[in-house]
Each structure stands twice: as C-alpha cells, then as structure tokens.
Amino acid sequence: MKTIQKSRNLYNDVDVKEIEKTARLQDNFVIKIENKTAQIGIIGLGYVGLPLLWTFHEVGFPVTGFDIDEVKIEALEQGQPYIKHLGYDMMEKLAASNKCSATQKFTGLSSMDAIIMCVPTPLNAYREPDMQYVEKTTKTIAEHLQPGQLIVLESTSYPGTTDELIIPILEDVSGLKSGQDFFVAYSPEREDPGNPNFNTAKIPKVVGADGPEALHIATELYDTVIVETVPVSDNKTAEAVKLTENIFRSVNIALVNELKIIFQEMGIDVHEVLDAAETKPFGFMKFTPGPGLGGHCIPIDPFYLTWKAREYEKYTRFIELAGEINTSMPHYVVDRTIKALNAHKKAMNGSKVLVIGLAYKPDVDDLRESPTFKLMDLLEEYGANVSYYDHYIPEIWETREHDQWTGLQTVAWEKESVSSFDAVIISTDHSDIDYQELADWSDIIVDTRNAMKGIQAKSVNQIWKA
Secondary structure, eight states: OHHHHHHHHHHHHHHHHHHHHHHHHHHHHHHHHHHTOOOEEEEOOSTTHHHHHHHHHHTTOOEEEEOSOHHHHHHHHHTOOSSGGGHHHHHHHHHHOTTEEEESOGGGGGGOSEEEEOOOOOBOTTSOBOOHHHHHHHHHHHHTOOTTOEEEEOSOOOTTHIIIIIHHHHHHHHOOOBTTTBEEEEOOOOOOTTOTTOOGGGSOEEEEESSHHHHHHHHHHHHTTSSOEEEOSSHHHHHHHHHHHHHHHHHHHHHHHHHHHHHHHHTOOHHHHHHHHTTOSSSOOOOOOOSSOOSSSTTTHHHHHHHHHHTTTOOOHHHHHHHHHHHHHHHHHHHHHHHHHHHTTOOSTTOEEEEEOOSSSTTSOOOTTOHHHHHHHHHHHTTOEEEEEOTTOSBOOOOSSOGGGTTOBOOOSSHHHHTTOSEEEEOSOOTTSOHHHHHHHOSOEEESSSTTTTOOOSSTTSEEEO
C-alpha cells in the first residue's frame, strides 16, 4: 500500500513539473507578444500569406516569409509587387525594412516563435481534399520544431485537419507534445482580394486551438494585429466556421444562377429582379449570378465538408446540388454563345471568340479557380479559336490545372483587334473597361455579369445575357 502511494506522489510531482514548464513557455510567449519581439514566420507568400506578413510587420513584429517559389522571394527582397492589388508602396516598405526578410531556407523555422501556415489546399481530380502541401509543410516544421513555439494553420480545410493530421505529424517527428511542449491553433483566413474596405487587419479573426493554453497565446497574438478575435472552443469548430461561411455563399450563388436560367426562359431580367428584391430592408441578402464559381474558397471548400461527412455516413445533398448547379454554369454560357452565333448565321466551330476577364473577380490579378478557364476549355472543344483580354493578367502563368493555356497573352484593347472576333463573352466585369467601346466594336456580346446594363445595343441580336 505504501509503495502504491509513493508511485502516485512521484507521478504527481512529474505532472506538476510539466504543468509548470508549460506555464513558463506560455508566459514567455505572452511577454514576447507584449514587447513585440516575437519572431513571426509565415509559410506561403501568396494571396493570404503576403498580406498577413505585412499586417504583422505594420504593427512592429519582426517577420520572416518562407516560400519555395524563388520568384516571390526575389520580388519581396527587391520591393516588386507580384500581387498587383497590394501595390508598390507595401512591397517597397517591406524590402527596405530591417524587420522583414524572406527565404527559401526553412532551417530558419527553428528561430521563430510563431509559425503560420498559409499553403494551398486544393481538390484533386476526384473532388477530394489534396493535403500534400499541408502535409509536406507540417513535416518540415516538425523537423525544426522547438519547445514553446506556436504553430497555426490558416489554410481552409475539413474539420479535423489540425487535430488528426497536423498535430500527430508534429508530435511523431519532433518527439514533443502539443499543449505541453508546443502550442497548436487554427485560424481560418478571410481574405477578400481587392476589397478596399476590408484588409487583413480589419477582418475579425476566428481562433480555435488545442487546449486553453494554445488558445490563450494564439488569441493574444492575433489581438495585437487584428481588429477583433473570436475565440471558439476547439480547432474543429474553427475549421467548420470557415467552411460554413463559404458554403453559405456557394448555396446562395447556386440559387440565383438557377433563377437566372429560369427567368431567362420567361423573358425576365434576373438582375432587375434582384435589384428590386434588395430594397427589402430585412430577410433578403443579394447574391449575383455569373458564369460559374471562382476564387480560392467557394468552388473548393464545400467539397471538403462533403468528403469529411462521408466518414460519418452522412451525405450533404443540399451542398452537392449547389455544387452541381454552379459547375454547370459555364456550359450554359457556351450554349447561349452558340445561340447568339446561330442568330448571326455563324457556327461555333471555326469562330473566333474573345473572353473578357481571366481573373475570377473584378479588378484583381487572381486567376485561382477562375470559371473563365472552364469556358475557354469548352469553347475550344466546340472548335472555336479562343483568345482572352485581361489587362490585369497580360500572360497566363502556370497553374495546377489548365496547362494548355500557359504562356497565352492577352489581346490588345484596340478596335482593330476586338472587332476581329465573331463573338465576345464577358466573364469578369473589370470596372475600368469601356463597355460602350465594346458595344461599338463588337457584333455579338454574351454578357454573364450584367456589365452591359445601360449600354445601347446597335442591333436586336447584339447583346445576349447569360
């Protein structure tokens, strides 16, 4: 009996020591946050990572950007913008700062206090989560993991990613324990590229974590740079928040896309309907139809939940139906283009078709998951000779999909060039395009964005809504 009691006391002593050690690590981290001496490492310097790096730098933290892309590293060192809407001013300040650096050498992770992952989470060919970037990055972090570090995933993923994938890799490779030797949190990015009203610092930040200690220091960290933090109970909840936000948009966009097709057959302008409905001060939120879904979130995120739900033998029929409607929209646009050409006694096969707007949304150079690529693919399958115009993207760079378009350059915005096409499709409505010029120069315009509203058509069959 005495022997058992002695063992219990020994265990309690060890447990107390571990608790005290964790508390010291937590306190040290908070002190560094308060003094703004915490070294912040951002992995992935794309549309999420670069603005986040700037946000931490702007309030005085020393920051280091890590990326495998040498072009991004060189651009950051030279103050050259590679994401146009972020501009020269930000890049020049980062390049000139003694508190900012960028590197391809991940050995520097060992000297970071907080490491934030902003890496891609695409879908594979089977519409399943492609976690290779998260896995590789986590393994790299684990090889350099130090006691007291905070590891945060910001990439969108399915509920359970942080707890079931990231933490086990970190623990197995490093031999350290989450919540005891190091801290792990999940805080989904909420970037809206090109939105002048909301930058990273002005968008409230949801934070979940592995235990109260990790939640405390992650919240303290983001509190110093973000207008508001929203702590939630755990990582899975935070992951579910991000998916819910984008599923909400996906479902509502699918609804107005379906209404567009129905109302078109009835001779009703869906945009006039939506504008009028928007005047109701309650119970209605306006979404606008288009040629399909684009961007890094809405076309992808819903499928992360449908995939994970199957593990629990649940089926997300409503979400999948919305996905079917949205992914079918490029086909609808092509059908409308065929009808427009037929009305002018032309066939799609052999026609020259210009697609306006390669970016997935107006006034940015972001072409991730752009529906324009699908439009171009379909048009080419029907035998059309396809070109594009987008002054934000003068040349198509290499993407994970649609490699056949790599290197294609935008046509010039000139009457001689634009008027040479048999049909023009407006896929993205950049605000600085002169749509009256387009009407003057083109005989067939298929408008997927209501960009030609208020523009006088020169013939009955010139402007087709799609």
